[in-house]
Amino acid sequence: MRQLQLPAFEFTEKQKEFRRFVRSFLKEEKAKGTFETHADSWLSGYNAEFSKKLGQQGWIGITFPKKYGGQARSSIDRYIITEELLAIGAPVASHWFADRQTGPLLLKFGTDEQKDFFIPQIIKGECYFSIGLSEPNSGSDLASLKTSAKKVDGGWLVNGMKTWTSGAHHSHYMITLCRTAQLDPNKRHHGMSQLIVDLKSEGVSIRPIQYLKGEHHFNEVFLENVFVPDNRVVGKIGDGWSQGMTELAFERSGPERILSTFPLLETAINLLKEKRDHQGLMEASKLVSRMWYLRNMSAGIAALLEEKKDVNLAAALVKDLGTNFEQHVAEVIRLLLPTLPDKQSTDEYTRLLTESILHGPGFTLRGGTTEIMRGIVAKGVVYA
Ligand SMILES: Cc1cc2nc3c(=O)[nH]c(=O)nc-3n(C[C@H](O)[C@H](O)[C@H](O)COP(=O)(O)OP(=O)(O)OC[C@H]3O[C@@H](n4cnc5c(N)ncnc54)[C@H](O)[C@@H]3O)c2cc1C
Known part of the structure; x- marks a missing residue:
C-alpha cells in the first residue's frame, strides 16, 4: 500500500507579515461596510466593486506574470489571501473561477492573443468566468457529455446544455467542455475540447436554478447554434480533457x-x-x-x-x-x-x-x- 507523505509546512516571517496586512485590510473594509460576512462566500457572494478593489490591491492573479499586470508571487501568497478572504466570509464569487482556474489554464495553454486579452482583465477583477462541465446526464461521468461543437467557417457551432453552472448569470464567459469528435467507447477521454463561450452571444440562454429558499446561485445554460470563433479555442482541439x-x-x-x-x-x-x-x-x-x-x-x-x-x-x-x-x-x-x-x-x-x-x-x-x-x-x- 502506498504511503501518503505531506510535508509539514511553516509560513515564513515575511509570509506571516503579509497575512497580517491582508487581514487588517479586510477588517477595515468590513468595518467601512464594504461587505458583510457570509458563509460559503466563495461560491455565492457576488460583489463586483469588491472584486475590483481586490484587483487594485494586486490580490487577484497574484501569481500571474508581471507582463500582464500580475506580481509573479508564490502560490503560498495566494493561499494566504484565499484563507483570509474565506475566514472573514468576503464576497469573492465573481472573480473566483477566473483567479483560481481560468487564468492558470490560459497561461498554460492559451494563445498570446488570449493571454493579452483576458489576463489583464482578470487581474483587475473585471472579467468573470464560469465553468461549463456538468450536464443533466453527465456529472461524475463527465466523459459522457453531449454538448458538441461542429467545425464551420472561421470557428465552431456549439449546441447542448450545461447545468449547475455557478454564477453564469454574472459571468462574462464560460469555459465550455464539449465534444469536437464523436465518442469513441475505447477512448472516452479523447475528442473533447475547451471553448471560451461569450455568455452574451446569440443562442445562449441562462435559466436560474433556485436553492430551497429562493437564492439564485447556479444555472442551466442552453447553447443553441452558438458561434465560437477559432481564436476562442483553448489549447489544442481534442485535448480538452487532459488540459482541464x-x-x-x-x-x-x-x-x-x-x-x-x-x-x-x-x-x-x-x-x-x-x-x-x-x-x-x-x-x-x-x-x-x-x-x-x-x-x-x-x-x-x-x-x-x-x-x-x-x-x-x-x-x-x-x-x-x-x-x-x-x-x-x-x-x-x-x-x-x-x-x-x-x-x-x-x-x-x-x-x-x-x-x-x-x-x-x-x-x-x-x-x-x-x-x-x-x-x-x-x-x-x-x-x-
Ligand atoms: C453548489 C454546486 C455548484 C456547482 N457548480 C458547478 C459549476 O460551476 N460548473 C459545473 O460544471 N458543475 C457544477 N456543479 C456540478 C457538480 O460538479 C456535480 O453535481 C457533481 O460532479 C456530481 O454530478 P451529478 O450532480 O450529475 O451527480 P451524479 O454524477 O449523477 O451522481 C449521483 C450520485 O451517484 C454517486 N456516484 C456517481 N458515480 C459513482 C461511482 N462511479 N461510484 C460511486 N458513486 C457514484 C455520486 O457520488 C452521487 O452521490 C455544482 C454543484 C453544486 C452542488
Missing part, C-alpha cells in the same frame, strides 16, 4: 474545501466564550483541532504544488475530508447554540447558521462527490 484535469489538484485541495463555514465556527466560539459555556467550548475545540490538521494537509499540498509535484491523490483526500468537515461544523454548532433558521435575520450568528445549513449539502457534491473522491483515493493508495 491539470488544474484539478488546485481546485480540490484549497482552503475553500475546509473553510466555507469558518465564519460560523468563529462567531459561535465567540458566543460560547461570552456565555462561559465550557461544555460547548469543549465540543467546538474538537472542530478546531480537526480544522487544524486539515489545514496542515492542505498547506502541505500547496507547498508540493509550488514544486510542481503530482498531488492528485492527496488533493482528493483533502477534498473528501475537508468538505465533510465544513458540513459537520453546522451540525455541531446548531445543537450547541440552537436558534430558528432565518436567512434574513439581522443577527449574524443566525444568518451564518442558516446559510451553512442551506448550502451544506452542496459542499460534498461540487468539484466531485465524496464517492468519487474516495474512489480516487482507494485506487491511488492500493494500485499505485
Whole structure:
C-alpha cells in the first residue's frame, strides 16, 4: 500500500507579515461596510466593486506574470489571501473561477492573443468566468457529455446544455467542455475540447436554478447554434480533457474545501466564550483541532504544488475530508447554540447558521462527490 507523505509546512516571517496586512485590510473594509460576512462566500457572494478593489490591491492573479499586470508571487501568497478572504466570509464569487482556474489554464495553454486579452482583465477583477462541465446526464461521468461543437467557417457551432453552472448569470464567459469528435467507447477521454463561450452571444440562454429558499446561485445554460470563433479555442482541439484535469489538484485541495463555514465556527466560539459555556467550548475545540490538521494537509499540498509535484491523490483526500468537515461544523454548532433558521435575520450568528445549513449539502457534491473522491483515493493508495 502506498504511503501518503505531506510535508509539514511553516509560513515564513515575511509570509506571516503579509497575512497580517491582508487581514487588517479586510477588517477595515468590513468595518467601512464594504461587505458583510457570509458563509460559503466563495461560491455565492457576488460583489463586483469588491472584486475590483481586490484587483487594485494586486490580490487577484497574484501569481500571474508581471507582463500582464500580475506580481509573479508564490502560490503560498495566494493561499494566504484565499484563507483570509474565506475566514472573514468576503464576497469573492465573481472573480473566483477566473483567479483560481481560468487564468492558470490560459497561461498554460492559451494563445498570446488570449493571454493579452483576458489576463489583464482578470487581474483587475473585471472579467468573470464560469465553468461549463456538468450536464443533466453527465456529472461524475463527465466523459459522457453531449454538448458538441461542429467545425464551420472561421470557428465552431456549439449546441447542448450545461447545468449547475455557478454564477453564469454574472459571468462574462464560460469555459465550455464539449465534444469536437464523436465518442469513441475505447477512448472516452479523447475528442473533447475547451471553448471560451461569450455568455452574451446569440443562442445562449441562462435559466436560474433556485436553492430551497429562493437564492439564485447556479444555472442551466442552453447553447443553441452558438458561434465560437477559432481564436476562442483553448489549447489544442481534442485535448480538452487532459488540459482541464491539470488544474484539478488546485481546485480540490484549497482552503475553500475546509473553510466555507469558518465564519460560523468563529462567531459561535465567540458566543460560547461570552456565555462561559465550557461544555460547548469543549465540543467546538474538537472542530478546531480537526480544522487544524486539515489545514496542515492542505498547506502541505500547496507547498508540493509550488514544486510542481503530482498531488492528485492527496488533493482528493483533502477534498473528501475537508468538505465533510465544513458540513459537520453546522451540525455541531446548531445543537450547541440552537436558534430558528432565518436567512434574513439581522443577527449574524443566525444568518451564518442558516446559510451553512442551506448550502451544506452542496459542499460534498461540487468539484466531485465524496464517492468519487474516495474512489480516487482507494485506487491511488492500493494500485499505485
Ligand atoms: C453548489 C454546486 C455548484 C456547482 N457548480 C458547478 C459549476 O460551476 N460548473 C459545473 O460544471 N458543475 C457544477 N456543479 C456540478 C457538480 O460538479 C456535480 O453535481 C457533481 O460532479 C456530481 O454530478 P451529478 O450532480 O450529475 O451527480 P451524479 O454524477 O449523477 O451522481 C449521483 C450520485 O451517484 C454517486 N456516484 C456517481 N458515480 C459513482 C461511482 N462511479 N461510484 C460511486 N458513486 C457514484 C455520486 O457520488 C452521487 O452521490 C455544482 C454543484 C453544486 C452542488
